[in-house]
Structures are given as C-alpha cells and as structure tokens.
Amino acid sequence: xxxxxxxEKSISRQASMEICLLAxxxxxxxxxxxxxxxxxxxxxxxxxxxxxxxxxxxxxxxKDKAYTSASFGFPSNQWIEIFKENPHLEQGFSNRDRxxxxxxxxxxxxxxxxxxxxxxxxxTEDEDIICAKYAIEKxxxx
Numbered sequence: 001x002x003x004x005x006x007x008e009k010s011i012s013r014q015a016s017m018e019i020c021l022l023a024x025x026x027x028x029x030x031x032x033x034x035x036x037x038x039x040x041x042x043x044x045x046x047x048x049x050x051x052x053x054x055x056x057x058x059x060x061x062x063k064d065k066a067y068t069s070a071s072f073g074f075p076s077n078q079w080i081e082i083f084k085e086n087p088h089l090e091q092g093f094s095n096r097d098r099x100x101x102x103x104x105x106x107x108x109x110x111x112x113x114x115x116x117x118x119x120x121x122x123x124t125e126d127e128d129i130i131c132a133k134y135a136i137e138k139x140x141x142x
Contacts, residue, residue, distance in 0.1 A: 009115050010042075022139060030131070035051070039067060045066070055121075065128075079102075
C-alpha cells in the first residue's frame with residue numbers, strides 16, 4: 001500500500017446533475033421554486049440549478065448549505081443542536097463565511113463514504129429538506 005497517495009470517492013458530474021433535476025422535480029410537486037447545488041466530497045460545486053421563479057438570494061444559501069454539509073460531514077441543521085448544547089460556539093461560528101446552520105443541506109454517502117452534499121433553498125426549511133432527501137434517495141444513494 002502506497003502511503004503517499006490518498007484514494008477518494010467523489011460524486012460524478014452526471015450524478016450531480018441528476019440530483020439537481022430530481023430535487024427540482026420534488027419542488028414542482030410541492031409547488032415551490034428552489035435553487036439546488038450539489039458539491040463534491042471537498043465542498044466544490046459540481047452542479048447547480050435555479051428554478052425560474054426562485055428567490056435570487058437563495059442561490060448562495062443553497063450553495064452554502066451544500067458547502068456546510070460537505071465540509072463538516074453532517075446535515076446543516078445539526079448546527080442548531082450543537083449551538084443549543086454549546087452556546088459559546090454560536091457566537092464564533094455564526095460569523096464564519098458560508099456556514100448555514102439550518103435545514104436544507106445534506107451529506108451524500110455511498111457505502112458510508114462521503115462523496116458530496118446537496119443544498120436546497122427556496123421553500124420552508126422542511127420543504128428544502130424534503131427536496132434534498134428525495135433527490136438523494138431517488139438516485140440510489142444515502
């Protein structure tokens with residue numbers, strides 16, 4: 001085994017684009033307009049899709065939800081519990097660029113290995129989570 005090389009799994013561009021389309025499909029069923037971003041295992045954007053009537057401000061929120069989930073390896077809304085248990089962290093972390101501490105960002109796993117993340121913004125927090133979960137599950141990932 002070569003200790004000088006790290007092999008990683010990451011989401012493909014094809015899967016990233018399909019996940020965006022699936023999230024939009026669910027948003028259409030819910031009659032909402034969203035922005036959706038899919039990032040790789042490092043948090044670098046692989047695909048983005050904006051529905052025509054979505055909130056413009058939600059573009060960066062969707063991107064940052066995906067980035068937050070990928071960079072920490074857990075759903076963006078988990079920060080709510082972390083801040084409740086450790087209130088002193090909220091003051092420092094809430095000022096961090098790109099940290100979104102509410103729902104709509106989910107990690108994408110393949111065989112328990114983080115391969116990317118999705119961020120959805122434009123609906124309610126619950127609707128954003130529904131769209132993200134739907135897309136991940138529909139494509140056959142966790």
